[in-house]
Amino acid sequence: xxxxxxxxxxxxxxxxxxxxxxxxxxxxxxxxxxxxTDQQLRQGVELMFFAYRDMVxxxxxxxxxxxxxxxxxxxxxxxxxxxxxxxxxxxEILGVxxxxxxxxxxxxxxxxxxxxxxxxxxxxxxxxDLTEEGETLVRALSAAQNERMRRVFLEAGPEAVQxxxxxxxxxxxxxxxxxxxxxxxxxx
Amino acid sequence: xxxxxxxxxxxxxxxxxxxxxxxxxxxxxxxxxxxxTDQQLRQGVELMFFAYRDMVxxxxxxxxxxxxxxxxxxxxxxxxxxxxxxxxxxxEILGVxxxxxxxxxxxxxxxxxxxxxxxxxxxxxxxxDLTEEGETLVRALSAAQNERMRRVFLEAGPEAVQxxxxxxxxxxxxxxxxxxxxxxxxxx
DNA sequence: TTTTAATGTCAACAAGGCTGACGTAAAATT
DNA sequence: AATTTTACGTCAGCCTTGTTGACATTAAAA
Numbered sequence: 001x002x003x004x005x006x007x008x009x010x011x012x013x014x015x016x017x018x019x020x021x022x023x024x025x026x027x028x029x030x031x032x033x034x035x036x037t038d039q040q041l042r043q044g045v046e047l048m049f050f051a052y053r054d055m056v057x058x059x060x061x062x063x064x065x066x067x068x069x070x071x072x073x074x075x076x077x078x079x080x081x082x083x084x085x086x087x088x089x090x091x092e093i094l095g096v097x098x099x100x101x102x103x104x105x106x107x108x109x110x111x112x113x114x115x116x117x118x119x120x121x122x123x124x125x126x127x128x129d130l131t132e133e134g135e136t137l138v139r140a141l142s143a144a145q146n147e148r149m150r151r152v153f154l155e156a157g158p159e160a161v162q163x164x165x166x167x168x169x170x171x172x173x174x175x176x177x178x179x180x181x182x183x184x185x186x187x188x
Numbered sequence: 189x190x191x192x193x194x195x196x197x198x199x200x201x202x203x204x205x206x207x208x209x210x211x212x213x214x215x216x217x218x219x220x221x222x223x224x225t226d227q228q229l230r231q232g233v234e235l236m237f238f239a240y241r242d243m244v245x246x247x248x249x250x251x252x253x254x255x256x257x258x259x260x261x262x263x264x265x266x267x268x269x270x271x272x273x274x275x276x277x278x279x280e281i282l283g284v285x286x287x288x289x290x291x292x293x294x295x296x297x298x299x300x301x302x303x304x305x306x307x308x309x310x311x312x313x314x315x316x317d318l319t320e321e322g323e324t325l326v327r328a329l330s331a332a333q334n335e336r337m338r339r340v341f342l343e344a345g346p347e348a349v350q351x352x353x354x355x356x357x358x359x360x361x362x363x364x365x366x367x368x369x370x371x372x373x374x375x376x
Numbered sequence: 377t378t379t380t381a382a383t384g385t386c387a388a389c390a391a392g393g394c395t396g397a398c399g400t401a402a403a404a405t406t
Numbered sequence: 407a408a409t410t411t412t413a414c415g416t417c418a419g420c421c422t423t424g425t426t427g428a429c430a431t432t433a434a435a436a
Contacts (some may be wrong), residue, residue, distance in 0.1 A: 035346040041334040043372050044341070044353065051359035052240045052370045055233065069422055083339065087383065100424055102384065123380045124433050146229040152358035153232070156225040156351065163348035164355040166231065170340035171239035180238045184231050244417065259392060275414065289392055312402050312413045 058144040066137070071096075071104045079114055079128045080138045081183060086125040093183075113137060115125060246332040254325075259284075259292045261329060267302055267316045268326045269371060274313040281371070301325060 023100070059073055078093050079085060087105070091098055105128075108114040113134035119125030130138060153161050171179050244360075247261055266281050267273060275293070279286055296302040302321035307313030308350070318326060341349050360368050 026283055027425070033342075035349050036338055036341055038330075038334055040349070041337040041341065042330060044337045044349070044356075045330070045333045046368075046372045047353055047356035047360075048231055048236075048240055050364075050372075051356040052236055054364075055236060055359055055362045057361075071423060088381090090376055096316065096423085097425065098383075099385080099426085103423080105386085119382095122382080124431095126346060126383070142226075142230060142233070145233045146226060148359060149229040149232045152355055153229065154221075155354050155358060160351035160355055161223050161228075161232070163344065163351035165235055167340055167344050167348055167352040168232075168235035168239040170343060172235075172337060173242045173245075176238075176242075180234075184234045184238075187227065257391060276412090284392085285394065286414075287395085287416080291392075293425095294415085310403070310413080314414070 019167065052173060055145055057147060059141045059150055062137075062141055062144055069104075071100075072108060074112065075101070075104050076134060076138045076141070077185075080130055080135065083129050084127045085121065086127055088125075090128065103154070108134070217263075243333055243336060246336055247329045250325075250329055250332055259288075260296060263289070263292050263296060264301065264318070264322060264326045264329070266324065266371075268318055269374065271317050272315045273313055274307065276313075278316065297323070 024034070040181065056068075056070065060070070063069060063073055074094055075090070078090060082089065082093075085103070090105075091101055094101060105114065109116050112131055113130045115131050115134075116126045117129070119127050156164070169181060244258065248258070251257060251261055262282055263278070266278060270281075275286070275289070278293075279289055282289060293302065295303075297304050300319055303317045303319050303322075303362065304314045305316050305317070346354070357365065357369060
């Protein structure tokens with residue numbers, strides 16, 4: 001037996017091994033709450049940090065070719081998810097000031113990635129849509145991040161993916177969770 | 189039967205229900221790969237976005253009282269996790285330039301949250317540690333985020349938490365994964 | 377007709393990234 | 407012993423993306 005450093009059970013090559021071993025829930029870990037120690041919780045926070053960092057980096061590489069940043073990405077993304085959204089709606093989703101949004105939005109409209117049209121019912125509104133070029137870019141951005149997800153999801157298996165999503169959904173502020181989930185649920 | 193919008197199976201009140209139902213892996217979902225559609229992957233990405241946003245917001249509130257930002261948080265956090273780390277080590281973890289780090293680091297040292305001492309073996313190095321005041325702050329920041337994690341972890345259960353962590357770990361770049369996991373594994 | 381709402385825009389500022397250049401002290405190498 | 411490399415700090419300037427405050431326009435609502 002070689003000396004081994006004590007670990008906290010984090011590293012596990014295949015999630016499937018622990019999730020899909022056929023044992024009923026509670027057979028391992030029992031009723032104890034060792035998975036709720038400060039250390040375990042901190043690990044969760046830190047993993048979020050590293051995983052998020054590397055995930056956004058995928059898109060960042062595509063964006064910098066065109067001189068865009070994450071602000072442009074978010075803007076494009078939510079116009080993609082909510083075609084015809086008015087500026088106010090986008091402001092609510094993004095949670096930034098209109099001056100801040102307008103700066104990147106103006107750029108994207110000038111560059112021909114986003115189309116801004118007067119609202120038919122309320123002519124004060126500007127309804128936002130992606131142009132073909134805009135959709136091409138946003139799909140490329142999405143594909144870059146999806147590729148990372150796909151690899152991990154495939155390794156982890158459907159049960160682990162479901163658990164992953166449930167935990168993430170639970171982390172969203174209760175006040176905005178429904179809106180966020182509705183946005184996410186929409187078919188694309 | 190009231191009309192119901194088709195969903196993608198994202199919303200599920202208790203992850204435990206799907207994970208801990210005692211059925212062996214593969215009994216549900218079988219061998220099909222419906223959980224790997226572009227839509228499912230996109231949902232994963234978007235959930236990361238929303239969950240991360242709300243998680244860091246907890247700490248942001250504590251930071252703004254003292255006029256600090258996320259840069260200060262990251263700096264404090266990793267000095268906490270790696271007591272006695274030299275500036276170069278911190279630069280590697282954070283992935284920023286020394287000019288950028290130095291700006292916040294200088295502030296934290298001046299404010300008495302971080303102590304910088306000449307290295308005993310290599311006197312060129314400055315080894316960084318938290319002062320008592322620094323540790324107080326970093327623990328408060330950690331506690332704020334842990335609280336959110338604890339609530340979600342408790343609801344999801346140990347199997348779901350394990351799956352959550354495994355998926356996140358898989359999302360980290362392969363090149364930096366081992367280093368990140370080693371950092372995370374360390375006892376606090 | 378007056379008020380309110382949706383949008384755009386100008387100016388000024390701050391945080392926190394970046395590059396480039398330069399200086400100093402100390403370790404490592406020749 | 408002399409030279410080179412490393413670790414660190416700092417100055418100056420630029421960029422993105424956030425902020426406030428002020429103001430104008432248009433159109434809907436009261």
